[in-house]
Amino acid sequence: MAMIPRKEMLPGSYSEYSVLTVEELLAFPLLKDARLLAGIQGIRRAITRVNVVEIPDMISMVNPGELLILSGYSFQEEPDRLKQLVPDSVIRGVAALGIHKKHSNDRVPPEIIADAEKAGLPLIEIQGETSLSAMVKMVMERVLAQETSQLADLQIRIQNMTRLLLEGNGLYAFLDAMEDMLDNPVAVVRENEKPWLSKSLRSTESTEVWPLLQSLTFRQVGRGASNGFMHLQNAYRTYVHQIPTRKMKQACLVLVERNRDIQPIDALSVDRLSSLVGLELANVEAVREVEGKYLDQFLQDWLSGKIVSQADWKLRADVCGCPIPEGTPMCAILVGWRTPEPPEKLREVARRLRSERLRSVDGLLAAPIGDDLALVLPIVPNVPAGAERDEISSQLIRRLLMELRILLGDRELMLFAGRVTERSDGLQGSWAQAKRARQVAEVCRLTGEVVAYDGLGVYSLLYLIPSGEEREQFISRFALPLQQADRKGGGRLMETLEMFFQCNGNIKLTSEKLYAHYNTIVYRLEKVQSILGVSLDDPEDRLQLHLALKLGQITPATSG
Numbered sequence: 001m002a003m004i005p006r007k008e009m010l011p012g013s014y015s016e017y018s019v020l021t022v023e024e025l026l027a028f029p030l031l032k033d034a035r036l037l038a039g040i041q042g043i044r045r046a047i048t049r050v051n052v053v054e055i056p057d058m059i060s061m062v063n064p065g066e067l068l069i070l071s072g073y074s075f076q077e078e079p080d081r082l083k084q085l086v087p088d089s090v091i092r093g094v095a096a097l098g099i100h101k102k103h104s105n106d107r108v109p110p111e112i113i114a115d116a117e118k119a120g121l122p123l124i125e126i127q128g129e130t131s132l133s134a135m136v137k138m139v140m141e142r143v144l145a146q147e148t149s150q151l152a153d154l155q156i157r158i159q160n161m162t163r164l165l166l167e168g169n170g171l172y173a174f175l176d177a178m179e180d181m182l183d184n185p186v187a188v189v190r191e192n193e194k195p196w197l198s199k200s201l202r203s204t205e206s207t208e209v210w211p212l213l214q215s216l217t218f219r220q221v222g223r224g225a226s227n228g229f230m231h232l233q234n235a236y237r238t239y240v241h242q243i244p245t246r247k248m249k250q251a252c253l254v255l256v257e258r259n260r261d262i263q264p265i266d267a268l269s270v271d272r273l274s275s276l277v278g279l280e281l282a283n284v285e286a287v288r289e290v291e292g293k294y295l296d297q298f299l300q301d302w303l304s305g306k307i308v309s310q311a312d313w314k315l316r317a318d319v320c321g322c323p324i325p326e327g328t329p330m331c332a333i334l335v336g337w338r339t340p341e342p343p344e345k346l347r348e349v350a351r352r353l354r355s356e357r358l359r360s361v362d363g364l365l366a367a368p369i370g371d372d373l374a375l376v377l378p379i380v381p382n383v384p385a386g387a388e389r390d391e392i393s394s395q396l397i398r399r400l401l402m403e404l405r406i407l408l409g410d411r412e413l414m415l416f417a418g419r420v421t422e423r424s425d426g427l428q429g430s431w432a433q434a435k436r437a438r439q440v441a442e443v444c445r446l447t448g449e450v451v452a453y454d455g456l457g458v459y460s461l462l463y464l465i466p467s468g469e470e471r472e473q474f475i476s477r478f479a480l481p482l483q484q485a486d487r488k489g490g491g492r493l494m495e496t497l498e499m500f501f502q503c504n505g506n507i508k509l510t511s512e513k514l515y516a517h518y519n520t521i522v523y524r525l526e527k528v529q530s531i532l533g534v535s536l537d538d539p540e541d542r543l544q545l546h547l548a549l550k551l552g553q554i555t556p557a558t559s560g
Contacts, residue, residue: 069100347368360403496528
């Protein structure tokens, strides 16, 4: 296992307590014959306890900040059992690792020394004649005096942080105060939501902290993780504590070891303050529930055209915390499922999309509109209308679709998009176009994951032709005779003609698509021309015949 080097403590960031460090421990007369084999960069770590174990398997009982001493175990007997000794000690937050020699010829394996050096974990070789009981007594007398002052300071910390919340400063101010107090960044990681970050993580360049932010997900730090130290995938060690929540999503309070080593008093502070964070999360959830109802109503009125003035739109957008600035290009999108979803499901999905951190787009708005789920998608600004912006919009919608499919667990999800508009009062038209795209796609049986209104082509025009006698006569003139011939003789004339047009008049490709002989396709097309009295070589006849087939697809009940 590759070890992760620990960060050095910053000047001036040491605790004001009279802590017992590894360096002071080695200066005790009782350990005058002890040797530091590795990890000199970690000798200023604080020791909170001494834990003496007989075999390496008992390391699961070790607590952060302890001096772990392996006693009575010969390295010659089972060297394979010691491979995880250093990695497990680092994960458990051990301050130092002591090896009490059982025999004079015992030698610590070189790979263990190398692991300890790489991890910055002090590895101490203690001579066999050293009294461990005397050593434990000596350390604990020093530590107990330290803990008395630490507990008093912990009480002051809790009182100050409680006062901060009671004054109504909010969760971000609470996390910023925790960062100042612990000299390390803090985050609240919640299931299926963006993390709340303290000030240093919010203000730092994204390129610098992006690997850390990628790891601060509930999937990594919350799901199945017990309280205590753990390593993220990006070389950061963290201290994680589950936040007590009731009837809410699971959450964790995470202290990131970024500036200095996490001290035992820091971990204890996180444990105690997590309850206060849970109360503030409940308050945030209640506020969000109220704001969500206002935002749902705002989007419903916006998309339905009930907001008539720009001033009214701006006022309501500010009240609802709408993240789309005025003048941003945007389009309305209708989310389509294969089977209709109940209203409760739509409301839950809308709340989740508003709080979820999406990689493909920022500022996405979602709200249920009747039996549909509507999205307001902001497009990249400062790109003039034209082919370039259309291409950017198309790619953005497709990326959004792929992410929504993964997020919502529905591989058959479809998106219907209206045109991009730069005016807030133009979104109503974009939403109407998105609904029209869905209607045309359903009636005309159009395939595709994304159906855009501008991509409907001739279907959009044919769909607008009202039902009437002229329409029926046009369909009957070209489509009805072929359908009747198919019912009588089973010649598959309609299917052949449709595929012929799809293949752009290529008879060879048509035969391959229909798995029929070339001469069979020729015979069918000649029969079509004979029945209808048209020529497929005449552009005018081909146009009318093609339009009749499209109208027949739009009105299948009439044409059938």
